[in-house]
Amino acid sequence: MSTRKSEQERVSLFQGTLDLLILRTLAFGPQHGQGIARVIEQQAEDRLLVDHGSLYPALQRLESRGWINAEWGTSNNNRKARFYTITKTGRKQLTAETHQWRRFVTAVGRILGPEEA
């Protein structure tokens, strides 16, 4: 019970940022779900993604908003996989959200002050 609760907390906290991360990942090129998960895992030191499954609601949301498209294809090792690509609207959204995110980080950073050694 308790595990689930805190897990839900963490997921909701990063839900908005998860969208951002996905779009960013896809900006570099089409990728399938597992691939996106790997990228996020690798690039972020902390475990932003508790489990891979929680990517999918975000993917569905982005897809329904038309920021990403999806299509079945084949992976490098000949596995069938569903590939996502960012759309033009998606790129615009990415730019806007990135901008917003950086401003947010700077503002918080100023308030918090330099990191204690």
Add this chain to the structure above:
Amino acid sequence: MRWRGTRNDEDFAQEVQAHIALETDRLISDGVSPEEARAAAIRTFGNITRTQEQFYESRRVMWLDDAQRDVSYALRTLVKNRRFTLVAVVTLALAIGANTAIVSVLDAVLLRPLPYAKPSELVAFSPGGYDTFREWTAGLRWLQSSGAYTYSLANVTGGVEPVRVRTLAVTSSLLSTLGVEPVLGRGFTAEDDLPHATPRLLLRHGFWGSRFGGDPGLLGRTVELNGRPHEVIGILPPSLEFPPPARSNDGSMPSTPDVWTGVGWLPDLHERSGFYAIGRLALGSSVALVAAELSVAANAATAPGRGQSPVVVHRVDEIVVAPLRPAVLAFTAAVALVLLVACANLGSLLLVRLATRQRELAVRVSLGASPGRIVRQMLTESAVLAFAGALAGIGVAWLGLRMLLTLAPPELARVQNATLNPRVLAVALMLAVVTTLLIGLLPAMRVLVRGTPQALGSMRAATMDRTTGRAHAILVASEVAFAVVLLIGGGLLLRSFAALASVSPGFQMEGLVTADILLPSDRYQSRGSVLRFFDRLEEQLAAHPGVRSVSAIDRLPYGPSFSQLGFHVVGRAAVTGPDAPRGFNAAVRPGYFQTMGIPVLQGREFTAEDRIDARPVVVIGRALAERYWPSASPLRERIMVFGVEREIVGVAGDIRHFGPTTPVDPMIYLPQAQDVTTRRMMTVVARTAGPPDALLTAIRAAIHTLDAQLPISNLRSFGTLRAERTASQRFNALLVGSFAVLAMLLAIVGIYGVMSFVVAQRTHEIGIRMALGARRSEVMWLVLRQSLILTVVGLFLGAAAAAAVTRFLKAMLFGLTPLDPTTFIAVSLMFGLIAALAAYLPARRATKVDALIALRYE
């Protein structure tokens, strides 16, 4: 949100599998063994089910799909718990359907709005004479219009067969006051108010249809009335009922007269006194204002010195509705009780269901179902149930209405117009649906509020805990109580009706045939000719083998009312004013009492010797005799009637003219030969040896042998007449009985259903006991005990409540007190037995179960 409808569960499932496969590949390439890799991949993915659920929820039009699945799951669940579903649906169907049917009929019969424009503005008063009416209403401020009317009789001759009809003579202002217009043609004008106007008439719609075939060409043509041609100037609307359908004491309603004429048609317009008036209130007026204004006018018209009692004015809708009020209240209470029983039923089912589903719900929650889903699922189940119940209810309503219409006495014409009343149906449906939804919601709420560990902890199929058990007990007991109240009330009313039906009217009704005859004055001018006609008719009929005796009277019991007259006892001080001796007078022919089966208690009845030139005689009724000669025999006393001293030669048994609930009539009988006026209108009565209907043709033939042109009306056996008069009472009895039966059915269904569940829950326990050696009867008693106790408690509560409440029925009871012990005891016993049976059957079934199976049952 854009909806990608093309993606389905399959697709997403495949994507998930693909993801896991890819992750497995990666781990393998990192050096992990294939099985471990796959396990790790699955772990890393997380809760697959949850992800799928999330997919379902976000990728579809959520409610539609969920609803679909919920509905099919709901259906499966309901089918699995067959008995529960059946009990719930039957309860709903009965409560909704039967109630709606009964109330729809009630509505049609009792509560139909009056067929006039804005009936709440109409008032009624009795001016008595036509001239009085004109005086009173001259220059009236508080009535915007008024009209007067009076009854008469006439023969419609020419055409198929002559028939005597009731006529209504009306002022030209009457129809416009009512706001009614003829559906064809036009109404009367001021010209028709004057005597000797060109005779015109209006026809009642039904009469136009039955006698003239509804021929529109009749307009402008003439119809012969009393031998004179009258022009038909209009046809009244089919819905018109006038005079206002006020119930008389015995529950019968006077019918609308067939022929309407202008007041100018009456030969004795200024002399006769039976005028009634209707007025429409002016703006801002009221009954009090009108009464005051009329009283002033009345006083002004009377000679000074003589007091004039104030004019009484009634609202027309009050006259119609007031006598019905007790009945309407009683039926409303009945409806409420039935609905209460149904709600208690459903409530009981809820509690039982609560117990059985708790575990299932707990399991579902622990498997990951979100609270929202559970609530939605429960609501869907209830909605399906409510829907099924509502459908069934509508079906029952329709069927029930058909059944009631078939069973209704055909004499009650209004009944046949009854249709399903949408308002009632809507209320009942809403109530039922709300209750059902509550039923579904509570189990879910309970589980969610309480949390799951507790529910999971119970090993057996959940038994009822103490609060639930208490609530359950209250519901069952109150259900029984409500039903008992209704049954006792119904029982009282039914016994009243039965008593009414068996009251002797004072004469012998079996084997009696009657026919109304009106001798037209142009062909039977002299008294002698009238008497001779009846003499010869009696001879003819007496000669017929089927006829035991024959006579005639001018007013038959159960017919139009008697007229009152004042008399004066010779040798006593004269009394005037309201205490002056009064009685009802009737003119009869010799042998009347014998024919009617009225006992002659003292003296003799009239014979052929009591002619116009013989000594004037009267026969009086017993009530009159007892009132004015309490200690001595009235025989040989003389009373002054119609200005002539007459000797009392006989005392006859009492009759009730108006019906069983009315007091006895104080009668004064005169011989037809000695009556003041020549009574041309008589009702012939004949007592038959065999079945009365066989004689009807013979009587008609005999009359027409003497005079082929003579209209005969109301030729029938007395049984038919009585059936007509008691029709509405019988129908009330039918309705009351229906309610009582309905309540009982609901309560029984409820008890049976609940008992079934209780027993099912205790099957495990029963198995244990029987395996341990308990006898079947012991186990059964154990199981039954609680429900029997509840039933008994409910019976007592119900009886007590009934005792408190039945006093409101007092007005409708006849021959019984509101606390009649026989009814109370009989109802309690009967219901108790049936309830016990309803509880016993499931219990018996339970004990038949194999012990081993019962032990395994969870």
